[in-house]
Amino acid sequence: AQSVAQPEDQVNVAEGNPLTVKCTYSVSGNPYLFWYVQYPNRGLQFLLKYITGDNLVKGSYGFEAEFNKSQTSFHLKKPSALVSDSALYFCAVVGSARQLTFGSGTQLTVLP
Amino acid sequence: DAGVTQSPTHLIKTRGQQVTLRCSPKSGHDTVSWYQQALGQGPQFIFQYYEEEERQRGNFPDRFSGHQFPNYSSELNVNALLLGDSALYLCASSLTSGAPGRGDTQYFGPGTRLTVL
Numbered sequence: 402a403q404s405v406a407q408p409e410d411q412v413n414v415a416e417g418n419p420l421t422v423k424c425t426y427s428v429s430g431n432p433y434l435f436w437y438v439q440y441p442n443r444g445l446q447f448l449l450k451y452i453t454g455d456n457l458v459k460g461s462y463g464f465e466a467e468f469n470k471s472q473t474s475f476h477l478k479k480p481s482a483l484v485s486d487s488a489l490y491f492c493a494v495v496g497s498a499r500q501l502t503f504g505s506g507t508q509l510t511v512l513p
Numbered sequence: 514d515a516g517v518t519q520s521p522t523h524l525i526k527t528r529g530q531q532v533t534l535r536c537s538p539k540s541g542h543d544t545v546s547w548y549q550q551a552l553g554q555g556p557q558f559i560f561q562y563y564e565e566e567e568r569q570r571g572n573f574p575d576r577f578s579g580h581q582f583p584n585y586s587s588e589l590n591v592n593a594l595l596l597g598d599s600a601l602y603l604c605a606s607s608l609t610s611g612a613p614g615r616g617d618t619q620y621f622g623p624g625t626r627l628t629v630l
Contacts, residue, residue, distance in 0.1 A: 405555075433615045433616045435618070437621070443623055443624075444517070444603055444621035444622050444623045444624050445556070445603065445605075445621040446621070447618055447619075447620060447621075450616070450618060452616040491555055491556070493555075495615040495616070496615075499561075499568075499569050499615055500546075500558040500561065500569050500571060501546070501548075501556075501558055501605075501619060502558065503555035503556050503557075504555055505554060505555050506554075506555050
């Protein structure tokens with residue numbers, strides 16, 4: 402069975418500082434990894450995905466993520482956080498089962 | 514270009530009733546997936562429809578059923594509602610690019626908030 406772990410329920414960071422939201426996964430076969438963001442009372446917005454190739458993936462709104470196969474991790478990063486980045490972030494994986502499996506989410510708060 | 518749309522936005526039902534939720538995919542997409550998101554949790558995969566057939570199903574009982582129409586829109590039906598069915602129901606659409614299609618990006622609608630009393 403495939404699974405995703407987001408070890409931090411809450412991440413706080415000051416505006417202008419770099420941010421990291423952690424994600425580790427477990428899947429049989431090659432993973433397809435995704436990051437989504439959810440604002441209050443809204444659906445999920447796609448940020449970026451890793452399929453194959455370069456381990457550093459760049460996405461929307463200045464976000465990027467680094468795939469690390471040996472550590473089975475796919476951490477989301479941004480060099481300089483904005484207050485508007487405050488939201489709920491979900492990591493997800495698609496393995497051999499074809500279905501999208503999400504983590505429990507990390508609430509990011511960027512403090513002005 | 515309209516994104517994924519869902520209706521209704523909110524719904525209140527009582528235990529034992531049946532409910533139908535609707536989804537129109539993003540233009541050009543042919544695949545629809547449904548997810549249940551309970552409060553404070555990540556979305557849980559219910560099932561996926563492609564070419565009017567259920568292609569993949571998550572760990573949900575048979576009370577949850579669906580349908581995809583020739584125009585790729587989809588319905589989610591839940592029978593014999595339980596209090597635990599209260600959640601945000603999300604529809605996502607994608608374009609199946611070929612086997613196995615596991616890298617296809619799913620785009621989500623705003624969801625339907627179902628409350629079961």
